[in-house]
Amino acid sequence: MNEDTVDNALQTVDGDGVEYRDLGFGTVVTGQSRERLLNSNGSFNVRRTGLGPLAAINLYHTLLSMRWRTFLLLLLLLYFLSNVLFGSIYASFGPEALVDTSSTPMDNIFIRGFFFSVQTFATIGYGTIHPAGIIPNLIVTIESYYSLLINALITGLVFARFARPTARVVFSDVAVIAPYRDMTGLMFRIVNGRSNQLIELTAVVMFARFVNENGRTVRRFDTLDLERRKVSFFPLAWTVVHPIDKHSPLYGLGADELVGTDAEILILLTAIDETFGQQVHSRSSYKPEQIKIGHKFVSLYNTVEDGAPISIDIRKLSKTEPESSR
Amino acid sequence: MNEDTVDNALQTVDGDGVEYRDLGFGTVVTGQSRERLLNSNGSFNVRRTGLGPLAAINLYHTLLSMRWRTFLLLLLLLYFLSNVLFGSIYASFGPEALVDTSSTPMDNIFIRGFFFSVQTFATIGYGTIHPAGIIPNLIVTIESYYSLLINALITGLVFARFARPTARVVFSDVAVIAPYRDMTGLMFRIVNGRSNQLIELTAVVMFARFVNENGRTVRRFDTLDLERRKVSFFPLAWTVVHPIDKHSPLYGLGADELVGTDAEILILLTAIDETFGQQVHSRSSYKPEQIKIGHKFVSLYNTVEDGAPISIDIRKLSKTEPESSR
């Protein structure tokens, strides 16, 4: 009897006082990946096989999270193809079904059909091209229902893209292990990359690495204690600090140990976006080559004249200097 | 004097440290149902009589939760019937009230009315059919107001369907009672069936069964302690584990006892859908015939090549093997 029957994947417990030394992740690592778990941009470096293709695509989520440029091109394509389709249907009934009373009627029936479809889909209806007979009018009925739905969908999607809470917390490119009080601390800096206000920003920082346990290689997780877990305001910058005291799992570890154990610092930020009162999340991670030991961050503060408010320079976010240079 | 005056129905207290052994549910079970409380799909297996029919239908909730296919067909029906109605009203004033100046005018006044209504409702207005006189123009005024409202309603509904947070957490078809540390544990597995991210996933698991108390049959609830109640991330899968130690109400129970007491494992999941920062819920339940004693789940992990990320196979979610087969 042992723990092998529990096979929990990447689980990390929140920092509310409870600490789980064993997260059940990968008790047997034979054949398992030693790659990083979180990419720098916060996405998970994992794969799930066996999901159906539809579940994997997830149209709505894709439409919400793609770039505006891609989104608008996709809509243009939908708009164009819809009119090509309906235009061809109108054209298939011949020039008698689609009368063009303008001074210079379009002879090409497909072009006439396409532009008539545009005028119908967009509900313009100049009337110089108009349907004649029951069948063309029925197609107009169908196209106008289709147009109504597409318009509702586009309006809904555009608003959903707007209303979607997306924090852009900028992480420093590197973390440092620098002097802190009478010991050292693991530190990284974050700043709000947007002009909105983030409130009640909370950080959870975890330390993952491979250890040898009873002769087997096991991925182990620890939640790192922080100088503070939560700030009420976030108008400037925050240096998140894990004090490396003797209870810290980082205590006594050097660069070699971090590389050798495939260590990874995982970060989950939670905050309230004041604009809509919505909860937003941001993730990132640092690998050993991104952790500078014996360096410290330079001050972000600008020297200001009398009467000017506090000011920081965001371009210095990732700037470090050797510890001894002070 | 006894507790009979409290007649509380299906109440379950959250797991924040407090535990209520008596939930007041059904102190007298005479004539009461012994059926399952939660269906597998998470809906409640209960009835409420005496609600008015309008409250029971709840149009908005129905429109939001029906399938897209049904929703679009219903809209098409509304669109069609609206035009039939307004078309008939226009037609009732005769061909003089609705002039058709096209090259091939429609002689059937009802068909003319219908297509004119389409062109008005959809705000196309080719103008080849146009209203003549005050009454037809008044009906146009009314139809365009109606059209404005219906368009707003449809746009609102389509967006509400989009914005509605709906988690699709997939539960394993069965739960198992398998070895766990130096005892056994009740386990089931869950996986996110969508490609969105669920954050701060919290599980509450309850055990309901009928017991004999002072000579009366009573439905009794207990909250089951979990190996962990909450995970910060949920990118892969989670095996929820209730360790069956000697304090567990499941301690020493076999398959016969579970069936004989009409036992039921009730599960409530709460999470944050990262897309909109909204709270989502998911429920399910296991009946004794879905609990495999002496079986364990097979590993979900795919064996991966060097440099590939962690990967699980979702098709194995419900796959179990006899415990001794290890």
Next chain:
Amino acid sequence: MNEDTVDNALQTVDGDGVEYRDLGFGTVVTGQSRERLLNSNGSFNVRRTGLGPLAAINLYHTLLSMRWRTFLLLLLLLYFLSNVLFGSIYASFGPEALVDTSSTPMDNIFIRGFFFSVQTFATIGYGTIHPAGIIPNLIVTIESYYSLLINALITGLVFARFARPTARVVFSDVAVIAPYRDMTGLMFRIVNGRSNQLIELTAVVMFARFVNENGRTVRRFDTLDLERRKVSFFPLAWTVVHPIDKHSPLYGLGADELVGTDAEILILLTAIDETFGQQVHSRSSYKPEQIKIGHKFVSLYNTVEDGAPISIDIRKLSKTEPESSR
């Protein structure tokens, strides 16, 4: 030096373990109201004077919370008056500015203007009436901008009315003081009046009454301890129970004391509406004449046949019987 400098109005502390016996509400009651604080429908029975009329009206909140009938009539009025206004402007430039090419042109220039405005506002544009000259075309430009805004506003309002979370928790008409365990308890019953699901329903119950303190009449508040404060599910009904033990401020009070001290039971419910994952609130209050001492609620349960699910009859929600009738 005394407490008179703090003049706090109707404040009630949430039940998370902290209890404030003195809420600072009205230490001197001379000239103050003894009326109920909460109306049965949950609205506050208070007045605030000195707010500007605009703040008092609060257009948006009013448009969201009015009945659908009123809302639709108001929109119709706006639609009608907008067209009367723009129609009159068009008409003021004479029949040459608004050409009617239909078979039966409208001679009355105001009627012609009104219907032309309808066709423009609704973006139909049959074209049988059309603007001639620069000024009428400029007014068309303005009207179409106005129409664009009004359409956006109406779509937004209609959706906001849809998306707005509104719980309809039905409270029993009366509360009772009935036997509970080996003492008595204050009880009332609630049921979900809608078909949506409410999750994590939390109740805070307060007891307000006037007491004599150091020779002055003071309104005093106490939070009442509950058998349970929170239920995870709410598919059927909940009998909220405050056990009247000797620590209860209701201990030993009879009907005369409740009436004589202008007592009031204030209730605040908080829940999550599962449809949108939104937090909803519901309030109510009981005055002494709504509290039946020595009565208990009758069972809500329907007797069901074998294999049928649990079922309650909502029409019995407020039904009580004398305690001795058991």
Next chain:
Amino acid sequence: MNEDTVDNALQTVDGDGVEYRDLGFGTVVTGQSRERLLNSNGSFNVRRTGLGPLAAINLYHTLLSMRWRTFLLLLLLLYFLSNVLFGSIYASFGPEALVDTSSTPMDNIFIRGFFFSVQTFATIGYGTIHPAGIIPNLIVTIESYYSLLINALITGLVFARFARPTARVVFSDVAVIAPYRDMTGLMFRIVNGRSNQLIELTAVVMFARFVNENGRTVRRFDTLDLERRKVSFFPLAWTVVHPIDKHSPLYGLGADELVGTDAEILILLTAIDETFGQQVHSRSSYKPEQIKIGHKFVSLYNTVEDGAPISIDIRKLSKTEPESSR
């Protein structure tokens, strides 16, 4: 080795039991600002340099938070310029490409193009002006796609402005230090400036000032304990009270000390707006010149007749009187 490597900016920890005397804000203040941190209207008095101009502008946030007047003027400008642009394109193909069949055709081709663009953008399409040939019809196709997007954007923005939760909590212009129980207290008053209901209003009050620490000038923060941190209801007004007992950092401080240390009282309010169940925030701050020592607030209560509800006069919110005048 010292704390200099941590350079945390304006961080304030929430009041849930934890108290951080050192917030790491500005251990070295050389060259740093002594200006106020929060403006009276709740905005942060800070600067961030080095952000790209696009990030600094943040179009969406700006469009949501500007005044309605500015917003509508901006939309009008967009509408006008769009039609000027498309009108000029139509005009560039000459009068043959844009036929005007009305009784009084517009001779100026640019004016004709502008009004045709209006009729197309707004999807009116009278048809008296209509495009002739393939190129003009193609431009119509592009304009109608553009119009579709702009309409969706405007509808989305208008709704987002509506749905955005914006509390308007009115703070008293001044704070007072007045007698409280058998000591004194720092007090300010707040009232809801809107007719919506705010629920679960929570206050965090911080005290910032410059102190001399080891020979260096340091900005120091303390969270002030409150008589109560949270009220469930907020129908009238709330006098927030920090009792100045001997543990208070304000203990024994006079006006001179407050001015001399550039003191500032920072306030963060959090509440739930009942209309949409959304979390709202409000901030403010008091500088020493806004703190009246030895004054107290006058009562807000109106004397009411028998049977009338409780009533307060909001115009008295900031009204104080000398303490001895009681």
